[in-house]
Amino acid sequence: MVYKPIKCLMKVVVSGVKRLELLTFLTTCVTVIILSPAMLFAGDNGPCIECHTKPDKLKVTEKAKIDPVTGEIKVSPMLIDEAAFKASAHGGEDFFCIDCHQDLDGKDVTEGHKPNLKPVDCITFCHDDPAEDYLQSTHVKLMRENSKDVPTCKGCHSGLSYHYTPLGEKSPLHRKLTIDACGSCHQDYLNSYKNNAHGQVATLGHTTTDVPVCFDCHGKHKILNSSDPESKVGKERIMETCGSCHANANASFVRHVEHPQIKNIKYYKTVLAAVKNARSDPENLKKVIKNPQTILCIVFVMYVGILAFTFSAFGLHSLLSWFAVVRDEFRRKEHGDEEQH
Amino acid sequence: MKNNTNYLRFGLFHRFCHFLIIISFFGLVLTGVPLAFKGYGWARWLYELFGGYPTAGYLHRICALITFFAAFVHFIYLFYNVSVQKRKGFFWGPNSLLIQPRDVFDIVGDIKWFLGIGKRPNFDCWIYWEKFEYLSLMWGTLVMAITGLILWFPVQFTKIIPVSVAGIIDLPSIALIVHRYEAILAAGFIFTIHFFHTHLLPEKMPVDEAIFTGRITEEEFKHERLNQYKRLQNQRQLDNYKIAPPSLFVSFLTRLFAVPILITGLIMVGLMFSALLVWAI
Numbered sequence: 001m002v003y004k005p006i007k008c009l010m011k012v013v014v015s016g017v018k019r020l021e022l023l024t025f026l027t028t029c030v031t032v033i034i035l036s037p038a039m040l041f042a043g044d045n046g047p048c049i050e051c052h053t054k055p056d057k058l059k060v061t062e063k064a065k066i067d068p069v070t071g072e073i074k075v076s077p078m079l080i081d082e083a084a085f086k087a088s089a090h091g092g093e094d095f096f097c098i099d100c101h102q103d104l105d106g107k108d109v110t111e112g113h114k115p116n117l118k119p120v121d122c123i124t125f126c127h128d129d130p131a132e133d134y135l136q137s138t139h140v141k142l143m144r145e146n147s148k149d150v151p152t153c154k155g156c157h158s159g160l161s162y163h164y165t166p167l168g169e170k171s172p173l174h175r176k177l178t179i180d181a182c183g184s185c186h187q188d189y190l191n192s193y194k195n196n197a198h199g200q201v202a203t204l205g206h207t208t209t210d211v212p213v214c215f216d217c218h219g220k221h222k223i224l225n226s227s228d229p230e231s232k233v234g235k236e237r238i239m240e241t242c243g244s245c246h247a248n249a250n251a252s253f254v255r256h257v258e259h260p261q262i263k264n265i266k267y268y269k270t271v272l273a274a275v276k277n278a279r280s281d282p283e284n285l286k287k288v289i290k291n292p293q294t295i296l297c298i299v300f301v302m303y304v305g306i307l308a309f310t311f312s313a314f315g316l317h318s319l320l321s322w323f324a325v326v327r328d329e330f331r332r333k334e335h336g337d338e339e340q341h
Numbered sequence: 342m343k344n345n346t347n348y349l350r351f352g353l354f355h356r357f358c359h360f361l362i363i364i365s366f367f368g369l370v371l372t373g374v375p376l377a378f379k380g381y382g383w384a385r386w387l388y389e390l391f392g393g394y395p396t397a398g399y400l401h402r403i404c405a406l407i408t409f410f411a412a413f414v415h416f417i418y419l420f421y422n423v424s425v426q427k428r429k430g431f432f433w434g435p436n437s438l439l440i441q442p443r444d445v446f447d448i449v450g451d452i453k454w455f456l457g458i459g460k461r462p463n464f465d466c467w468i469y470w471e472k473f474e475y476l477s478l479m480w481g482t483l484v485m486a487i488t489g490l491i492l493w494f495p496v497q498f499t500k501i502i503p504v505s506v507a508g509i510i511d512l513p514s515i516a517l518i519v520h521r522y523e524a525i526l527a528a529g530f531i532f533t534i535h536f537f538h539t540h541l542l543p544e545k546m547p548v549d550e551a552i553f554t555g556r557i558t559e560e561e562f563k564h565e566r567l568n569q570y571k572r573l574q575n576q577r578q579l580d581n582y583k584i585a586p587p588s589l590f591v592s593f594l595t596r597l598f599a600v601p602i603l604i605t606g607l608i609m610v611g612l613m614f615s616a617l618l619v620w621a622i
Contacts, residue, residue: 194379197492197517203379206394246496252507253499257514292511299515303522311529317470318537320455325543328461 047109048097052080059112072184122153133221138228156181169220175207182214188266192259210245217241217258261293262300271297346559348582350551354418359552361411362478363602368404370528370609372397377521378616405489412482435465435572438476444469463567470538474530481527484519491516525613532610540603547603553595554587 051057063076085091090100098105100120104113123131131153134140143150156178169175179202183190193199198212207213217233224231232241242249242256261267274281274288288294351359372391375384391397422428430436446462447469453459467475491498495513502512540548544564551557562570573579587595 197513200376200379201394204375204385204388204394208394211394248496250496250500251504252502253496253513255504255507255511256495256499257511260514260518262518290509292509292514295510296514296518299518300522303518303526307522307526307529310526311533314530314534318534321451321538322543324455324457324461327457329543 045097049080049082051112052078053082055079059115119152119154127153130221137219137221137223138225138231139223142225170209172207175209175213176202176205178215179207179213188264189259192261192264195260195263196258198258212245216244255292257292257296260296262296267293267297345586347556347584347586348559348562348579349555349584350557350562351555353555356552356555358411358415361407365404365407365411366531367602367605369401369408370524371605372401372404373524374528374609374613377525378613381612381616381619383612402493405486408482409486412486435569436467438467438472440469440472440476444472465566465568465572468565470534474535474538477530481523484523485527488516488520488523492520529610529613532606536603536606540599548596548599550587550592550595550599553599554591556584556587558586 055061058078061078063078065074065076066072100122101117102121103118107113140150179190179193183193193214194203201211202213219232222230224234226234228234229236231237238254239249239251242254246253271288271294274285278285371387375388375397378384388394388397391400419431423431432439433441435441443465447464450459450462451469454461491512499507499512502510539545542549551561557565570579573582
């Protein structure tokens, strides 16, 4: 999403006309007309950069923030790497600090400013489309149903990924950070992803657009349950999703298990429980047997057995033959010495 | 005076095949093992050393093609000898690499020797663990080739599976798991069992040169394969196998090539084992 002042202005105009909130519309127009010469001159990051690149000019160089959703404590640097910021998604020529940190707009900051600024509003003027998609997602719906705090924009797009991504969403760093962001809540899915063909390459540090990360399959903001017809991983669209990398993806190919549970103890427990309750609940057992994960788990356990047996048996064999050779050598020498005397 | 009689044990063809297998196997292991141990720093380093994604993958496929080539010429050789030349003894007898009844007695004899209640048994052309290594190489190559090809061409391979079955049997996922753990089995086996049974024995350290120079000394021949020695002596064929000892230069080249390769293998198995320890602790 590129910041376009003209587009934003148009959006305000269009939304104003649409809602026929004439008063708001007129007020906005007047404000824009009055402020436009001021905006031309106010667009200067100088005063901010002046202090935020020099540790000795700041009262604090780092701030601990508690994430309202996860409760996780994150340390945000107050120092800005100017070159990296210029190269980032928000570092364009026509972009200024106060565009986001609006409570400092028009304030004199030569003597510093109040310590805690208002949270940045990403949605209203610029990123309203992704926000709308996001609010329609199963992600948000389920969390609301279960009365859980819904992550805000910054719940996922925070820290480095927000400020320092020269290529935007195509940047390998950004793609890598999204894996961590999703994985910080969906730990089990992250672990199983690491065990599949895509995830093992990503775990080795390669997250270019050739290697799929979470959002390539599940979607970016409109993450929908697979039962939803619009879902990228649902029956209707899965061929298209897999086909975007694997040309000619067929109906059998798309049944691939992307999240193998071979190293998830919870899955083994459900299998064991299903076997135990086979008499009272045969339907459940059938379901477990028909689950492709079960075969994967059996193959995995089989291989662990083969590995353990082979290495212990042949390891013992090597060790014993080594000892026997050394023992024979020793005896031969001893024997030889006696003969000489 | 030291006995300097040498006998030919491996012909040029076998030495060439072993060389091809070394090159391709190390290429496959070095570019493939990082994927199985992706969480470790050394795996990342190794993967980057071979070009990372996708270069390491291409190198892996090139090495796979070399393995296919080696397997192909091996079976051509077998076919030519058995069907065209009508040579006997490939599938039965003392020169065969397949399991024979006397291998069972050899295993029992060897266990007795380990425990100190018997003498070291006398072996023929191939010792039972050499046969096991050969057969597991054949089996392993087959498994790795099939699963590797499935992973290489997942879309084409799943086409042959009906959709109803694909929901229960996920071919690419099974192939990935089999390929990964069969690889760990093969790499671990070669770098420990094969190395310690053949090259790093106290009497051979650091390398058994026979597979590189093709020659063994009379002393080694009698010590390791007395039955074959006696058999050839009785058939009056022993002299046919007599050959000049390897030149110093060839011996030097062998060590120059084999010792770094052995060390690389030992380092790899050490890293893999350390990962197991980290996981266990």
